[in-house]
Amino acid sequence: MKIGFEAKRAFKNFTGLGNYSRAVISIMAKYYPQNLYLLYTPQDNNKIRKTLVDPFPNVSVKTAPVKILKSYWRSFQLTKSLINDDIKLFHGLSNELPANIKKSNIASVVTIHDLIFLRFPHYFKWVDRQIYRYKFKAACKNADRIIAISEQTKRDIIQYFNTNPNKIDVVYQGCDASFCFIHTESAIQDIKQKYKLPQEYLLSVGTIETRKNQLLICKALKQLSKDKKLVIVGKATAYKQQILDFIHINNLTQQVIFLENVPFQDLPLIYQGAKIFIYPSRFEGFGIPIVEALNSKIPVIAATGSCLEEAGGPDSLYIHPDDDTALAKAIERVLESEALQANMIKKGLAYAENFNDESIAKNLNSVYQKTIEHAKRRN
Structure with a gap:
């Protein structure tokens, strides 16, 4: 045919x-x-x-x-x-x-x-x-x-x-098969060195725009201890300036790292080096970055209100896209419990088989x- x-x-x-x-x-x-x-x-x-x-x-x-x-x-x-x-x-x-x-x-x-x-x-x-x-x-x-x-x-x-x-x-x-390949710790360390990333970081991937709602993560970051770092990967729009203004006013400059024009082959390594993947978008058609994170064996926290539960499955965590306090608590909950992290990773990987x-x-x-x-x- x-x-x-x-x-x-x-x-x-x-x-x-x-x-x-x-x-x-x-x-x-x-x-x-x-x-x-x-x-x-x-x-x-x-x-x-x-x-x-x-x-x-x-x-x-x-x-x-x-x-x-x-x-x-x-x-x-x-x-x-x-x-x-x-x-x-x-x-x-x-x-x-x-x-x-x-x-x-x-x-x-x-x-x-x-x-x-x-x-x-x-x-x-x-x-x-x-x-x-x-x-x-x-x-x-x-x-x-x-x-x-x-x-x-x-x-x-x-x-x-x-x-x-x-x-x-x-x-x-x-998602691309490259996210299903688990890299060595040595390769992950090399990518952290290449982009000057901290040993532990929260990660968000996607165009930096109002709908993607990355400012919410920065508001949550303000409520966490100063050792918490955030890496945001994505193309910038005018919305980025709002985030930069908030970061400056709240003394978060040393805690937030922006990466743009990252080669596709480096993305799986950046995912696998993260502690948590956060996707607080107000609305999506589906949410491929969440599937990428599940396959990368990273716990996922995402927003309610559209289809992100379909992408992340029942064992990811979800918060309202305007509730920065709930996001901060969800981040702390995951970071403080290795058992929860292991469960989210195991069940998330199984759920990703649907895709x-x-x-x-x-x-x-x-x-x-x-x-x-x-x-x-x-x-």
Whole structure:
């Protein structure tokens, strides 16, 4: 069977949607090698091609014609290419489908990652909200089936787009296999030396922005003893200045370390060197950094209010995203009990098995089969 993927993000984005796209493609190519997978992207990338395409004889790339506007091709001309290539099923990996795909005989499924732009509109420009709403809603309407990356996202699709729940399947994401490899103590010490990290530290990973709520960790840190250190890894936005102001006013400068532009291969080591992973985000589509932490054998403390319990499981700890005192107490509780740490690590690692590649591949393939059956009835 020929399966087409909308692969723009796979070749362009190196985090988030790009990671998801590359993971789905490689997982399906590995576990269902009998299929042929065509990746449709406006622009190729030789670096990505070496790891995503070259290892798999059943994966190939299709790019936009040179003379055509890339965005126009992706939205309005792509269906013609799918028909010419005899694609049986098309998967829009990043919230979109070609505008006219429903008029074809091609089965289509779209992954919706989150509807944060509707839940928290003040985080987005007005024009961006209008574009996202139009594209996401159209994709949900035109797709034969929808993949939501969490139960939270499924509920949001139903609420905001009035979509039939029976049309939506929840298929969780996994994390990169590099987080499942446990490194030696020597390698961890080397990474601490490279980035001048303390022997013991709390860790938070993610873009430094209002929604991610890293300021809450600093407020909790203020309530802890001065020997507690925090490492924040992520791209800075204007929100970082609020954190810096708080750190300066409260004399926390020696306790908080910011890291930006960390090579991906160093991240697992930074995770494994931490005592606790903290993720107080107000809202997420899923929460991949939590899964990365579970696989890295690190206790997790996260926020309530969205889907983070789905990512962290029943044995991680959760606090309200505005309750810095509760966070401080949770940190102390974990640090003061080796038994609790061991239990959280053991059960967290077991829970992370829900997100292994083989399980995800089986779930995706099940959705694909249902999508094809639905398309047959539609046609």
